[in-house]
Structure formats: C-alpha cells, structure tokens
Amino acid sequence: MYEVVKSEKLTPDVIRLEISAPHIAKKAKAGQFIMVTPTEHGERIPLTMADFSPQKGTVTIAALEVGKTTKQLGRMKAGDKLFSLVGPLGLPTELHKVGNVVAIGGGIGLALMYPVVRALKEAGNHTINIIGARNEKLLMYEEEIKSVSDEFFVCTDDGSKGHHGFVSDILKKLIAENKKIDMVYAVGPIIMMKVIANITKPYNIHTVVSLNPIMVDGTGMCGSCRVIIDGKTKFGCVDGPEFDGHKVDFENLTARNKRYIPEEQAALKRFMEAK
Amino acid sequence: MPEEEKKPKKLVPKKYPMPEQDPKERIHNFNEVPMGQDAQTAIAEAQRCLQCKRGPNRKVCMDGCPVEIEIPAFIKKVQEGDFAEAIKIIRQKQNLPAVCGRVCPYENQCEGFCIVGKKNEPVGIGRLERFLADWERNQPLQGKIDVPPPTGKKVAVVGGGPAGLTVAGDLAKLGHKVTVFEALQYCGGVLVYGIPEFRLPKAIVYSEVDYIKRSGVEILNDYVIGKLDTVDELLKDYDAVFVGTGAGLPDWTNLPGENLNGIMSANEFLTRVNLMKAFKFPDYDTPVRVGERVVTIGGGNVAMDCARTSLRLGCKESVILYRRSDAELPARREEVHHAQQEGVRFELLAAPVKFIADDCGNVKQVEAIRMQLGEPDASGRRRPIKIEGSNFLIDAQTVLIAIGQSPNPLVPMTTPDLKTTKEGTIAVDEAGRTSKKGVFAGGDIASGAATVILAMGDGKRAARAMHKYLTEDSSWPAPEVFEKLSCEM
Numbered sequence: 130m131y132e133v134v135k136s137e138k139l140t141p142d143v144i145r146l147e148i149s150a151p152h153i154a155k156k157a158k159a160g161q162f163i164m165v166t167p168t169e170h171g172e173r174i175p176l177t178m179a180d181f182s183p184q185k186g187t188v189t190i191a192a193l194e195v196g197k198t199t200k201q202l203g204r205m206k207a208g209d210k211l212f213s214l215v216g217p218l219g220l221p222t223e224l225h226k227v228g229n230v231v232a233i234g235g236g237i238g239l240a241l242m243y244p245v246v247r248a249l250k251e252a253g254n255h256t257i258n259i260i261g262a263r264n265e266k267l268l269m270y271e272e273e274i275k276s277v278s279d280e281f282f283v284c285t286d287d288g289s290k291g292h293h294g295f296v297s298d299i300l301k302k303l304i305a306e307n308k309k310i311d312m313v314y315a316v317g318p319i320i321m322m323k324v325i326a327n328i329t330k331p332y333n334i335h336t337v338v339s340l341n342p343i344m345v346d347g348t349g350m351c352g353s354c355r356v357i358i359d360g361k362t363k364f365g366c367v368d369g370p371e372f373d374g375h376k377v378d379f380e381n382l383t384a385r386n387k388r389y390i391p392e393e394q395a396a397l398k399r400f401m402e403a404k
Numbered sequence: 405m406p407e408e409e410k411k412p413k414k415l416v417p418k419k420y421p422m423p424e425q426d427p428k429e430r431i432h433n434f435n436e437v438p439m440g441q442d443a444q445t446a447i448a449e450a451q452r453c454l455q456c457k458r459g460p461n462r463k464v465c466m467d468g469c470p471v472e473i474e475i476p477a478f479i480k481k482v483q484e485g486d487f488a489e490a491i492k493i494i495r496q497k498q499n500l501p502a503v504c505g506r507v508c509p510y511e512n513q514c515e516g517f518c519i520v521g522k523k524n525e526p527v528g529i530g531r532l533e534r535f536l537a538d539w540e541r542n543q544p545l546q547g548k549i550d551v552p553p554p555t556g557k558k559v560a561v562v563g564g565g566p567a568g569l570t571v572a573g574d575l576a577k578l579g580h581k582v583t584v585f586e587a588l589q590y591c592g593g594v595l596v597y598g599i600p601e602f603r604l605p606k607a608i609v610y611s612e613v614d615y616i617k618r619s620g621v622e623i624l625n626d627y628v629i630g631k632l633d634t635v636d637e638l639l640k641d642y643d644a645v646f647v648g649t650g651a652g653l654p655d656w657t658n659l660p661g662e663n664l665n666g667i668m669s670a671n672e673f674l675t676r677v678n679l680m681k682a683f684k685f686p687d688y689d690t691p692v693r694v695g696e697r698v699v700t701i702g703g704g705n706v707a708m709d710c711a712r713t714s715l716r717l718g719c720k721e722s723v724i725l726y727r728r729s730d731a732e733l734p735a736r737r738e739e740v741h742h743a744q745q746e747g748v749r750f751e752l753l754a755a756p757v758k759f760i761a762d763d764c765g766n767v768k769q770v771e772a773i774r775m776q777l778g779e780p781d782a783s784g785r786r787r788p789i790k791i792e793g794s795n796f797l798i799d800a801q802t803v804l805i806a807i808g809q810s811p812n813p814l815v816p817m818t819t820p821d822l823k824t825t826k827e828g829t830i831a832v833d834e835a836g837r838t839s840k841k842g843v844f845a846g847g848d849i850a851s852g853a854a855t856v857i858l859a860m861g862d863g864k865r866a867a868r869a870m871h872k873y874l875t876e877d878s879s880w881p882a883p884e885v886f887e888k889l890s891c892e893m
C-alpha cells in the first residue's frame with residue numbers, strides 16, 4: 130500500500146497526487162512512468178512521473194480525469210492508500226546538451242514536460258518552451274515552466290490568454306523566422322504530437338514525442354502497448370514511451386487507443402452512478 | 405470399495421474416475437473443471453499401487469518425477485488413511501503440491517513410469533497429490549512453520565514464479581533469510597497471470613504462497629529488478645541471488661495486419677482475464693472483449709487455455725488454428741480432450757498468412773493456408789509444408805497469438821556480466837550457477853518456456869547449490885565454463 134501525502138486539483142479536471150514511494154523516488158528519472166492500480170479491483174494505468182523527490186521519498190503524478198480510473202484518483206485525499214504502484218518504468222528521456230531545444234506541451238502534457246524541460250535546462254540547453262490549453266483555466270505549471278525557459282510562449286484555443294490559437298502556430302513561426310532549432314520535444318494529445326511531427330519533418334528537425342498506448346503490465350510481457358515505429362512493432366512500455374516523432378504511425382496508435390471505448394464508458398457510468 | 409481389494413490383490417484396471425463439471429455447464433463459468441475426489445476414493449486409488457522398489461534396471465514412478473517425491477511412501481500412507489503423514493512426505497520435496505497435482509504433465513512423468521501403467525491405467529499419482537494438498541488446505545491453519553535457527557545469510561530471489569518460490573521455500577527451511585522481489589502485485593508467476601481459474605483456482609496459489617510466507621520468507625511485490633535495484637545492487641545487500649524471471653515475452657507471427665485491433669498475444673488476453681480478473685468486469689475494472697468468433701493460433705497448453713477461456717467469455721465459436729496434425733499438438737492430452745468436450749473447433753494443418761481489417765481497423769478475418777506434413781525436422785516432428793493455392797478465410801472478431809514465449813530480457817540486459825545463450829536464456833551449469841559469482845538462475849529464464857515442475861526442479865537444485873555456496877564452499881567455476889555453455893545452447 131502506498132500512501133497519498135498530498136492531493137490537489139490543478140484545474141477542474143486534473144488531479145495532482147504526491148505519493149510516498151521511497152524506493153521508486155530513489156531511482157526515478159525524467160520521462161519515466163509508473164503503473165498505478167488505485168484499488169484491488171482497479172485497472173493498472175500508466176502515469177508519467179510529473180516529479181519525484183529522493184529526499185522526501187515521494188513521487189508525484191498528475192492525471193487528467195478522463196475515465197473511471199483517473200476519476201477515482203481524482204477523489205483521492207491525503208492519507209488515502211493506493212493498492213499498487215510499479216516503477217520506474219520505460220526509458221528515461223535522453224537529456225544531452227544539443228543547443229536550442231523547443232519543448233511543446235498541450236493539455237496534461239504541461240504537467241509532464243516540466244521535469245523534462247527543467248533537466249534540459251540543467252543540461253545547458255537554450256530552452257524555448259511553448260505551452261497550450263483550450264482556455265486559461267486549463268493552463269498549469271505556467272510559472273514553473275517559465276522559470277526554466279529562455280524563451281516562453283503561452284497559447285489558448287479561445288484566446289483567453291497568450292496567443293489565440295495552437296502551439297503549432299508558434300512553432301511554425303519560429304521555423305519561418307529561421308530560428309536555429311536542434312531538437313523538438315512534444316508531449317500532449319496524440320493529434321498535437323502528430324501535427325508537430327508533420328511540421329518539423331520537412332526541415333529534418335529531430336523531434337521526440339511521448340506516446341500513450343493502452344498498457345496492461347507495463348513491463349514488456351503482453352504487447353498491449355505495441356506501436357509501429359518506422360514500420361516495425363515496438364513496445365511502448367519498454368522501448369519507449371518516447372520515440373522519434375517522424376517514425377511514429379499515429380493512425381495506428383489512435384485506432385489502437387479506441388479498443389475499449391464501450392467498456393470504458395460503461396465502467397465510468399457505473400462509477401459515477403455509484404457515488 | 406476398498407474392502408474388495410484386500411488379500412489376493414485384484415488389480416482395478418482403471419483409475420477411479422475424477423468427477424468433472426458437465427461441459428455444457430462449465431463453459432458458462434470459471435469454476436474448476438475437475439472437482440476433486442473424496443477420501444474413500446483416494447484410499448481406493450492408493451490401493452491400486454503395488455509399492456514397487458526401485459532398482460538399477462528398474463525404473464518406477466519416482467524416476468519420472470523431476471523433484472523426486474517419495475511416491476510409494478506417500479501412497480502407502482494414503483492406503484493407511486494417514487493423510488497428514490502422506491502430505492508431509494510430499495512436502496519434503498515439493499513446495500506447491502496443490503498446483504502440481506493439477507497442472508503437472510504427469511502422464512509423461514511419474515505416471516508414465518508407473519509399473520501398473522504398463523498393462524492398465526497407471527496409479528492416479530497426480531490426483532492423489534492434489535487430494536492430499538486440498539485435504540491439508542482444509543485443515544485448521546498451523547501458524548508459523550518451524551525453521552532452524554538463522555544462519556545469518558541473506559538471499560534475494562528475483563521473480564515469484566514456481567522456480568523462485570521453490571528456492572525461497574527451500575532456503576528458508578534451511579535457516580537462511582530470504583526476500584522475494586516480484587514485479588507484479590501477486591506472486592505465482594504464470595500460475596496467477598497465465599493459467600486460468602478453471603484449471604487452477606487462484607485461491608490455491610495464494611494459499612501456497614502463504615505457506616511459503618509462513619516459513620519466514622519476505623515477499624516484496626511491485627518490485628521490478630533491473631528498474632528498481634539491479635542484480636549488482638542486490639549483491640551488495642545479499643550473500644546470493646537467484647534469478648527466476650521466467651519466459652514472459654510473447655512471440656509474434658510478424659504477419660501483415662498483426663497490429664489490428666482485436667489481435668492480442670495470449671499473454672495480454674490471459675493477463676487481463678486472470679491477473680486483472682476481466683472475467684468479472686464490471687466488478688473489476690479491466691475490460692476484455694471477444695466477439696462472436698475467436699481464432700487462437702497455436703497448439704500448446706497456452707492455446708488451449710485461450711480457446712477455453714474465450715468460450716467462457718461468451719464467444720459463439722472458438723477455433724484453434726494449428727499448423728501440424730492432432731498427433732503433434734504440444735498441449736497435454738487432457739487439455740485437448742477438455743477443449744474438445746467443450747466444443748472448441750480444431751482447424752488442424754492450417755497456418756495464418758495474414759490478418760484482414762474491417763473499415764474501422766478491427767480484425768475481421770484471418771487468411772490461412774492448408775499444410776501437409778513432410779520429413780521430420782530437428783525436433784523429430786514432421787515439418788509442416790504449405791499447400792500452394794489452398795488459401796482460405798475464417799471470420800474472427802478476436803485473434804489470439806499463442807505461438808510461444810521468450811525469456812524475459814530485463815535482468816540479463818541490466819546485468820552486464822551475466823552470460824546468455826543465443827535464445828536469450830541465462831547460461832547456467834548443472835547446479836544453476838551463472839557466469840556471475842553468487843548469482844544462480846533457473847526455471848523458464850534458464851531453460852526456455854517449459855513446465856511448472858521443471859521450474860521447481862531447477863529451483864530445488866539451485867537451492868541445494870546455494871546452500872552449499874553459503875555454508876561450505878564459495879568457490880565458483882571459471883568463466884570459460886559459461887563461455888562454452890552460452891555457445892552450446
């Protein structure tokens with residue numbers, strides 16, 4: 130059992146939980162994830178570590194409440210216990226000094242990019258960070274990300290804050306201005322990552338995306354998480370979750386993530402009616 | 405019954421029948437298929453045994469048991485009705501009797517060597533073992549199990565499958581302090597995530613794990629070695645390490661269309677259903693869906709488990725697609741028989757060619773091709789050859805790939821000086837020693853996918869060698885030995 134030590138809402142539908150897990154905190158690296166099972170009857174779901182502290186012995190997750198399991202996490206309070214927590218899983222982000230790095234986050238990706246951009250900055254890169262959300266209320270980690278940015282842009286779909294439009298608009302602009310870009314890092318909705326990868330491809334800008342296939346064990350045992358990279362099958366949990374965005378088959382990923390929609394909806398309906 | 409067999413022993417030619425759930429009933433539930441025998445029947449079955457003596461030229465039941473249970477001795481106790489003593493004799497060699505009594509391929513092992521079996525049906529040794537383990541489980545709990553005073557030595561066991569649990573149980577009984585590191589939330593390995601409830605109720609596995617815990621073994625779940633601590637780090641805190649991480653990596657057909665929705669590895673399917681209990685959805689949250697027809701590719705125990713599980717999840721037809729003929733099916737005969745009884749359709753001498761999608765990216769058909777058998781290959785089985793132009797289509801909403809498992813690469817990958825073979829298994833000598841001093845390995849990670857009892861046999865041998873290493877002689881074979889082993893295999 131793993132105790133929640135702190136619970137807070139970042140936006141109306143994003144929960145951040147700090148969980149006591151000293152052994153995981155000691156080994157965690159930016160970009161890795163954990164498998165969380167809230168209760169004994171619960172589902173195992175993958176969540177990226179939005180932060181971790183070996184000193185405090187805690188790991189932090191931020192979850193967008195989209196279905197039964199994430200909504201269940203959304204109700205967790207300090208002192209509550211989680212049934213199972215496995216990690217750190219997946220390969221860590223490759224954090225080298227490459228020069229100018231543009232990191233782009235959308236939606237829940239904002240919470241996940243923070244440890245990565247912080248580390249990119251610490252590695253000595255010039256960091257250009259672009260964050261976006263549907264509206265101002267859904268923005269998060271703004272101050273934190275800004276504090277590790279050399280250049281910083283905010284976008285909202287409805288124009289309630291920053292640039293009125295998409296994160297991809299800013300990226301296009303930077304490219305049009307002939308800005309030197311050595312690497313792009315994108316984390317967020319699949320459609321966003323796909324658009325970004327399509328923009329950078331003609332310019333051959335190395336682009337890393339963080340994929341979110343449906344997982345079961347998270348340790349390479351089942352293949353639920355398989356993704357197609359450069360025409361070859363890879364396992365998201367052990368070969369990823371980060372991949373070269375120019376090689377990802379996004380259509381396949383989108384289709385595979387729809388596998389259980391009727392069951393997910395039934396589970397959610399049941400959960401919401403029960404409480 | 406038993407009275408009749410007294411004095412001039414007249415041999416009862418057949419095993420006393422095992423009551424089973426009716427096939428029509430059981431395909432609607434996940435309850436165990438064989439329901440177990442009562443004490444009277446067990447005693448009668450035991451009386452079919454002739455109490456043979458082993459000889460240099462005479463092989464008997466015990467010679468077929470990989471963990472060398474004193475079979476005649478325990479059967480004698482059953483004849484006398486002394487079940488407590490009988491199970492004690494089994495427990496001397498066997499840490500998971502309730503499991504092996506159910507899933508051991510005893511027809512080729514102990515029972516395959518039984519003298520009675522030469523002319524009649526062999527003594528039902530597996531059933532007797534199962535009966536005794538079940539009897540024991542229904543006795544009041546005994547609390548802690550007596551163990552000798554601590555030796556002061558600490559052992560880490562990586563993986564809580566049959567191999568790891570055997571090592572843990574045996575070394576704890578010798579007074580060593582053992583910690584098991586298990587990646588999943590429950591121990592048991594394939595016994596909990598692979599083999600279905602209707603063949604091996606999970607409550608039985610948990611109670612066997614509990615027995616091992618009561619002998620003082622510490623179990624840490626959710627602990628992935630290689631991601632948390634590495635084997636090298638374990639060696640700093642422990643005097644020896646056993647690696648029993650199994651063959652958990654699914655093999656694929658690599659045919660076109662394999663990544664369509666509705667196509668899963670047997671591991672994913674069985675893990676969803678068994679470990680995550682998707683068969684109890686929505687009481688449990690993990691979903692699984694089969695549709696009208698399920699096609700399972702493969703012919704081993706794993707394939708039978710998939711096909712039979714699919715029926716229980718409500719598909720209308722469950723088809724096994726296997727490239728050789730009935731005679732070559734690698735599954736246990738009993739499993740094939742149970743599958744046939746339940747109405748699984750066997751499409752033999754046929755292999756998949758590609759998977760065909762509907763408009764939404766779901767699989768809708770398997771294109772397959774007929775095969776014929778040619779000359780025997782290296783394994784001695786006749787090689788399947790395609791019959792050109794014989795392609796045909798089978799509708800399927802779900803396709804399960806059950807064509808094999810490979811060794812789990814995580815520990816070898818994160819332990820640089822651990823030698824592996826080209827199949828990816830960890831190279832070990834006959835005592836289970838690896839190329840790294842203090843590190844032993846066994847079970848499927850060393851042998852490739854095999855059986856529960858062979859994994860336990862490996863565990864037994866390794867535990868003996870580890871005990872010797874910890875208490876008497878800490879010498880280690882020269883590196884060249886493993887160099888050679890890793891090439892030979």
Ligand SMILES: Cc1cc2nc3c(=O)[nH]c(=O)nc-3n(C[C@H](O)[C@H](O)[C@H](O)COP(=O)(O)OP(=O)(O)OC[C@H]3O[C@@H](n4cnc5c(N)ncnc54)[C@H](O)[C@@H]3O)c2cc1C
Binds near residue numbers: 172193
């Ligand atoms: C490596 C990895 C890291 C992740 N990190 C995070 C994270 O830090 N924070 C976070 O909020 N989410 C993260 N996800 C996604 C998260 O795992 C899913 O949102 C979660 O499993 C949904 O579970 P649920 O029961 O609440 O919803 P479900 O009922 O399972 O699904 C509800 C809806 O979400 C969609 N969905 C289902 N599974 C996924 C998925 N894997 N990815 C995206 N959408 C999905 C479904 O299509 C459905 O519409 C990550 C996924 C991966 C693979």
Ligand SMILES: Cc1cc2nc3c(=O)[nH]c(=O)nc-3n(C[C@H](O)[C@H](O)[C@H](O)COP(=O)(O)OP(=O)(O)OC[C@H]3O[C@@H](n4cnc5c(N)ncnc54)[C@H](O)[C@@H]3O)c2cc1C
Binds near residue numbers: 859
């Ligand atoms: C569906 C199915 C049906 C079968 N039916 C039969 C049968 O009827 N009869 C029979 O005799 N055999 C059967 N087998 C084979 C048998 O189950 C295996 O041979 C046996 O379980 C091997 O035991 P093991 O201890 O080596 O490995 P496993 O049982 O695979 O256990 C390995 C354990 O190690 C854990 N692990 C892996 N990596 C790590 C890590 N890095 N850190 C920590 N833990 C880790 C795993 O989670 C797992 O719990 C079947 C197998 C399958 C898949």
Ligand code: SF4
Binds near residue numbers: 857
């Ligand atoms: S362990 Fe297996 S082989 Fe040995 S006696 Fe029991 S059933 Fe037979």
Ligand code: SF4
Binds near residue numbers: 453454466475519
């Ligand atoms: S070989 Fe058969 S008859 Fe002989 S002792 Fe063993 S079980 Fe009994």
Ligand code: FES
Binds near residue numbers: 345347348349
């Ligand atoms: S989630 Fe099972 S292999 Fe990746």
